[in-house]
Amino acid sequence: MLSELGGVVIETYWDWYNLPADAAKKSTPPTLPPEQLTALIEQKTHQLYANWADEPIPALNDSTPREAITIPEGLAQVKFLLHTYAHNEARLAIDQQRGEISYDFLWHSLGITPE
Secondary structure (H helix, E strand, O other), rough: OOOOOOHHHHHHHHHHHOOOOOOOOOOOOOOOOHHHHHHHHHHHHHHHOHHHHHEEEEOOOOOOHHHHHHHHHHHHHHHHHHHHHHHHHHHHHHHOOOOOOOHHHHHHHOOOOOO
16 A cells, blocks of 8 residues: 555655644645555654664653663653553544554553553
C-alpha cells in the first residue's frame, strides 16, 4: 500500500501530520484514503521511535525510559508519558479523520504494561 506512494508524497503527508493542531485544522488535509494515511503515520512513528527506549528524554530528567523504569517514580513517569502519547494520538486521529495508531510497541520495548 505505502510502496505505491512516492517519497515526496510521503514527506508531504508527514509534514501535514506534524503541523500544530490549529494549523492543521486551517490547512487542507491530505487527500489520501484514511487507511493509507494511518499506515503511513504508523510506519513513520515506528521509524522515529525505533530507539526511544534508549534515548534521553527531557521529561524524564534526561534519563532514558529504560533507565527511568528501574525506580518506582521513574516507572510512573514513563507510564504517564506513554499514556499521554496515546491520548494525544487519539485526539489527532479524530481531528485528521483516520484510524488511531498504537504505541504498544513502546510498552513492549520496555517490557512493561499500561496498568
